Amino acid sequence: MLYPMSPKVVELKRKLESFMDRHIYPNEERFYREAEELGPWKVYPVVEELKPLARAEGLWNLFLPESSHGAGLTNLEYAPLCEVMGRSHLAPEVFNCSAPDTGNMEVLERYGTEKDKERWLKPLLAGEIRSCFAMTEPAVASSDATNIESSIVRDGDHYVINGRKWYTTNATDPRCKICIFMGKTDPDNADRHKQQSMILVPMETSGLEIKRALPVFGFYGVPDRASEVVFTNVRVPKENMLLGEGRGFEIAQGRLGPGRIHHCMRLIGLSERTLEKMCRRVRSRVAFGKPVSEQTVTQERIAEARIMIEQARLLTLNAAYAMDIVGNKVAKAEIAMIKVAVPNMACQIIDWAIQAHGGGGTSNDFGLTQAYATARLLRLADGPDEVHRNQIARFELKKYSNA
Structure with missing residues (x-):
């Protein structure tokens, strides 16, 4: 190894x-x-x-x-x-x-x-409570987090929070007791990356309303408890500000690096499980006089799936190693690469597995629809593919800035 x-x-x-x-x-x-x-x-x-x-x-x-x-x-x-x-x-x-x-x-x-x-x-x-993270907003393209419009305004010994968030995972869970909220404390700052802050908001705070649960491909509780949450004149003590005003992006980068790599690690496991299901299915089904596993197209897909998983795993381990050695910030290219490669790999393998299962693959009986919902969501969560690809390209082009 x-x-x-x-x-x-x-x-x-x-x-x-x-x-x-x-x-x-x-x-x-x-x-x-x-x-x-x-x-x-x-x-x-x-x-x-x-x-x-x-x-x-x-x-x-x-x-x-x-x-x-x-x-x-x-x-x-x-x-x-x-x-x-x-x-x-x-x-x-x-x-x-x-x-x-x-x-x-x-x-x-x-x-x-x-x-x-x-x-x-x-x-x-201790696993006694759960939490949520409120960043994405329905009114703006949140793939560019500097677009965030929610406000955090200082008022004496408190901050007053206003905004509408969605895909706030976990908010509908009755055990969810604390929210980490990202909004703007200094919207006029010339440095767009110092306009935002993060602040702790207890879920029972007056003015915080969970408007609805959001389905992900029709699933409300699995794989995600996505939610829409409205904050109307929510007041929290000034001590709830994390790290200080204008430090939201700094915190986000520290938070999202590990989050992105965890998503990719889990998706590799989900892809392995999916390939196992596919192999078992095609060995047990007969079509046109021979097992589906002997059809050339099936064998090609199985071979490609194995190659793709191994590639994704090595890329992810490399990113994990880089994070350990040089830190999340320096390893941002490696993190961006896996965030593009792994969800796309998983989507393709799950799609092949659905095809191998026939009509049953589109039902919930085999766990493939749930798996696809997870993989497809993760082409958007923590930054869409396009943003990460642009970032990777900029890193690559920078190598030749003096050429």
Whole structure:
């Protein structure tokens, strides 16, 4: 292996795979059923039943690097574990390793005050509450985050917040108690990247209204609890400002780097699972006198899927290694590359798997529609493909600025 796993990671991966076999896969059908029947405004009992089991086995907060609260793993060490968890929509939250809580916990760990950590980080680490992140807005093209129009205005010892956000993941979850909100404190600043700030907003604050749950390809609770949230004259203490006014972009870059790579790690696991389903399906079906697995087109797709997964995994491990060695900011080209490559890879493999399953592949029976919704969403979440491609091209062209 180009990036060999340490003995610690090998053991954690073994324990994780065992837990998946014993508790996650057997409960997936129940999880999807609860999500469909209870909807995005309820807690799914199966998740709450499994979380204590995962914590008891030491499979808890594995994502959090450079902290005494997590497993102390680097991004490279966490990658194969995150891939295992990504094989199932049920798994990440069971291990307290799901978005957006992971990113929010990292923000609180890095930039929160001791009071913030006691009030919000501690129960998040314990899996007792959940959180949301409010950045994207329906009124502007949020692929350019400098477009954000929501306002954060100082008023004595408080800030007053106004704005409309959507795709605010987790807001409908009744356990969601804290929101990290991004808005403008200095809209006239000549530096467009210093106009924004991030501030903590308790969900019970007056003026905060969850308008609706948003479906992702018709799914309301899985793979996401996307939500539209309106903030009308929401007042929070000035101490809730994170890091200081004008530091929102700085925090966002620190938050989104790990978030993007976690998404890619999970998608690789989802793609592996999808390829497994495809192979099992085509070996068990006969068409035109021979197994579908013997059709040349099927074999070509399986071969291409294996190549694409291996390429994506190596690219992702390389990005994780770069983040560990030179930091998120310096590794932004590597992060941008995987954010384009991995979701596109996953979409293609899932599409082939749907085709191999025939009409049944378009139903919810095989988990492929849920998988596609996740992969397709991630071509937009944390920045659309086009933005990342433009960024990669600029990095490349800069090499020849003196040519």
